[in-house]
Amino acid sequence: MAKGIIGKKLGMTQIFEADGKFIPVTVVLAGPCTVIQNKTEETDGYNAIQVGFGEVSEKKVTKPEKGHFDKAGVAPAEFVKELRLDAPSDLKPGDVIKADVFAAGDLVDVSGISRGKGFAGTIKLHNFGRGPMKHGSKSHREPGSMGPMHSGPGGRVIKGKKLPGRMGGKSATVQSLTIARVDTERNLILVHGSIPGANGTCVVITEAVKGK
Numbered sequence: 001m002a003k004g005i006i007g008k009k010l011g012m013t014q015i016f017e018a019d020g021k022f023i024p025v026t027v028v029l030a031g032p033c034t035v036i037q038n039k040t041e042e043t044d045g046y047n048a049i050q051v052g053f054g055e056v057s058e059k060k061v062t063k064p065e066k067g068h069f070d071k072a073g074v075a076p077a078e079f080v081k082e083l084r085l086d087a088p089s090d091l092k093p094g095d096v097i098k099a100d101v102f103a104a105g106d107l108v109d110v111s112g113i114s115r116g117k118g119f120a121g122t123i124k125l126h127n128f129g130r131g132p133m134k135h136g137s138k139s140h141r142e143p144g145s146m147g148p149m150h151s152g153p154g155g156r157v158i159k160g161k162k163l164p165g166r167m168g169g170k171s172a173t174v175q176s177l178t179i180a181r182v183d184t185e186r187n188l189i190l191v192h193g194s195i196p197g198a199n200g201t202c203v204v205i206t207e208a209v210k211g212k
Contacts, residue, residue, distance in 0.1 A: 003101050004083040004206040005030045006053045007189065009112065011199045015180060015190065025180050025190040028110075028203060032187060033097040036072045036080065040088045047085040051097060052077025053202070079202040099187045106179045107208035112197035116169035126162040172196040176208050 007030035014022045037050040056078040058066060069076050072093035091097075102108065122128040122143040131139040143163060149155040157163075174195055181190040189205065197203055 004204065005033055005097050005099065005101055005189075006051060006079055006081045006083075006202060006204050007031060007033075007187075008054070008079075009195060009197050009199055009201055009203050010188075012194065023180060023192055024194070025192055026195045028189045028191060028195070028205065030099045030102075030187055030189040030205060031097055034074045034077065035091045035093055035095045035097065036069065036074055036077070037093060038089055038091060039082070047088050048082045049085065049089050049091055050080060050082050052080045054078030081202070081204055083204070083206065098184065099182055099189050100184045102179050102182055102189060102205070104179055104181050107176050107210075108179060108191065108205050109173055109175045109208050110177055110191060110195040110203055110205050111171065111173040112195060112201055112203040114168045114170055114172040114196045115198050117167040119164065120167035121164045122162060125165060125167050128162075176210050 007028045010027040010029055012024060012026050014024050016022045031053065033051040033053045035049055036052050039046065039048045039050065041047050052069075052074065054077055056076050058076055061069070061076045066076065074094055121141055123130055123141055128143065130141050131137055131144075133140060147155050147157045147161065174193070177195070178192040179189060180192045182188070183190075191205075195203060
């Protein structure tokens with residue numbers, strides 16, 4: 001069965017290895033996660049488990065959500081995610097997934113919502129090249145031509161053209177990261193490198209699909 005857990009990104013730090021080298025790591029408060037629902041291909045069309053992480057007051061959940069938690073016999077959770085599986089899981093509602101599901105040296109994929117960076121131009125957003133920087137140039141960081149010219153009313157912008165817009169704040173996944181250390185007592189997973197999202201946001205750690 002594929003392994004996975006959800007948690008909260010706490011921030012980055014560095015740790016020392018046995019040979020004295022230090023590596024940058026991201027600290028994730030992973031679990032304990034409670035299984036809320038077990039989905040199978042026969043009943044839902046696909047195999048997955050729905051897990052919840054974090055505590056939240058019952059006043060902050062809607063009545064349908066509260067009914068969903070009550071049916072599973074679990075307390076309301078702050079974050080709820082689904083972990084897709086290749087085969088049906090043996091876990092049942094109420095079971096707990098802890099940080100010890102992973103070990104040091106495992107390869108994982110980490111998903112989250114990237115940091116929002118506001119409105120950005122084409123150079124920053126799409127890696128466009130800039131125009132001439134001489135005094136006579138009037139196109140230093142502009143996106144350039146908008147599209148082909150047509151007779152009659154004039155030209156039009158072709159659909160899909162890369163233009164300035166909002167940057168960040170989207171779902172992002174970093175693949176094949178190595179787990180540097182697992183602290184089972186404090187439910188911490190230290191991932192070698194950086195992961196998407198700001199501190200305090202929810203992230204999903206799953207078994208890597210590449211480089212096994």
